[in-house]
Amino acid sequence: MTLPLGIDFEFRKLIMDVHVSSDKIKYCYQCSRCTDNCPVAAVANPFYENIFDPRLIVLGTLLGYKDVVMALAGTKSAIVPWGCTVCDTCDEVCPQGIEVTEIIALAKNITTGAGLAPDNVVAQTQAVFENGKAIPSQPAIERRREQLGLPAVAAPDVNEVQTLLKAIGVDKKL
Ligand code: SF4
Ligand code: SF4
Missing domain, CATH: 1.10.1060 (Fumarate Reductase Iron-sulfur Protein; Chain B, domain 2)
Known part of the structure; x- marks a missing residue:
């Protein structure tokens, strides 16, 4: 379109x-x-x-x-x-x-x-809405960080992220 x-x-x-x-x-x-x-x-x-x-x-x-x-x-x-x-x-x-x-x-x-955002952009936004960040945490990444002596990444406050996104109407566009 x-x-x-x-x-x-x-x-x-x-x-x-x-x-x-x-x-x-x-x-x-x-x-x-x-x-x-x-x-x-x-x-x-x-x-x-x-x-x-x-x-x-x-x-x-x-x-x-x-x-x-x-x-x-x-x-x-x-x-x-x-x-x-x-x-x-x-x-x-x-x-x-x-x-x-x-x-x-x-x-x-x-x-x-206008509902014309590309699929990959919508999918990325959906991931942020559901997980509080663009790339959800994965066991493999966490293990690798541990091996490298890096600290664990703090989990995002998903409720806070969703509240912010809802305030600007993102949930209605997904
Ligand atoms: S840099 Fe780009 S925006 Fe700036 S005057 Fe030149 S053409 Fe225009
Ligand atoms: S912000 Fe960067 S990527 Fe975007 S148009 Fe300007 S120079 Fe190009």
Whole structure:
């Protein structure tokens, strides 16, 4: 399932409104420094149908092209916006001080709200909801830690994690 093609002014306004320095987005001059320094764009694109390009994400936002920002969301080949690891490199190198990661975070939220989050993201979220952490503890890991003389990892407070996730409606999206 893909989102409909076309200019979406509401989407554009939404992203402008949440950006901490919304005026700055308008001054993106497409220098591509964000893309040139993005570790995901450097290695992942040959493996996906659509390309992951922070510069294009900013341009798509400015033009109101929701599809460019969330292309192929909800499919197994989705990398926009989900490929972003939130390493913040793009934010740090942008000469205009644009917070590209904020745009991407909102795109992820919109995609999730539309029920288009990729299966692996939903499964990972489910694991956090059920276990309080992304990777549940396993006897093999615990034995290995003991062999290496590492302390046992404290169990998370699952109730507390679930309370927090429910407060932002995550349970309803799973
Ligand atoms: S580095 Fe900044 S100004 Fe350059 S393309 Fe990326 S967002 Fe735009
Ligand atoms: S925060 Fe995301 S888009 Fe920006 S450089 Fe890192 S992986 Fe790329």
